[in-house]
Amino acid sequence: MIYVFDQIMKAIRADDVKEQIRSDIVSGALAFGARLRIDDLASRYNASHMPVREALRSLAGEGLVTTEPNRGARVVSIDRQRFLHLLSIRLAMEMTLAREAATKVTARDMIEIETLETQRLTLAESGRYGEAVAVNQRFHRRIYEVSGNAEALNVLDRHWLLLAALWSRFGYRPERLGGVADDHDHIIRALRDRDAEASALLVGAHVVKTRQDLLAQMTALLEASQ
Incomplete structure (x- = not known):
């Protein structure tokens, strides 16, 4: 004992x-x-x-x-190439999960997803960006949970930790907040309409914008340090 x-x-x-x-x-x-x-x-x-x-x-x-x-x-070391590989994997997986989620989402799921987005907006607007990023992850994860693909979720959770580490180092541009809100609004509409292809494409565009945003931050800091 x-x-x-x-x-x-x-x-x-x-x-x-x-x-x-x-x-x-x-x-x-x-x-x-x-x-x-x-x-x-x-x-x-x-x-x-x-x-x-x-x-x-x-x-x-x-x-x-x-x-x-x-x-x-x-x-772990993160360079530009590894970062691009990471986002390429996420792009494919998140589009697939969004497509699957759109065919299975329920009214209850939508309430939870929209509530998380409201929480994220409140935190972002009050300048609590770190907390807003955490809720942002929960927003996306809640969508992908609807797909029922637990294996893919495990991979995304692992990648999310690296992305969170990158955001903490390179920053989260306040001017991007409006774009994120607009992206999320369109994703929510596509899910509500059960439009699988629109959901996948909108999520894909959202991931690409994230990639561009972080790359810009990484490049700016690198140039500033030289």
């Missing part, structure tokens, strides 16, 4: 450390490509080595950490 309790507590501690490391990666406190030393992390999060190792192993599965034999762990 004591052994089982100890195992449960170790698992809880590892999850706690994982959440802290994940949060620091997404927020930018741990930089892309930064080396992750067990001793440093154990000291940083006031934890023993074991939960730190378990946390890094789990985060590697989420795509936020890379590990190499005899070379330890690092925060």
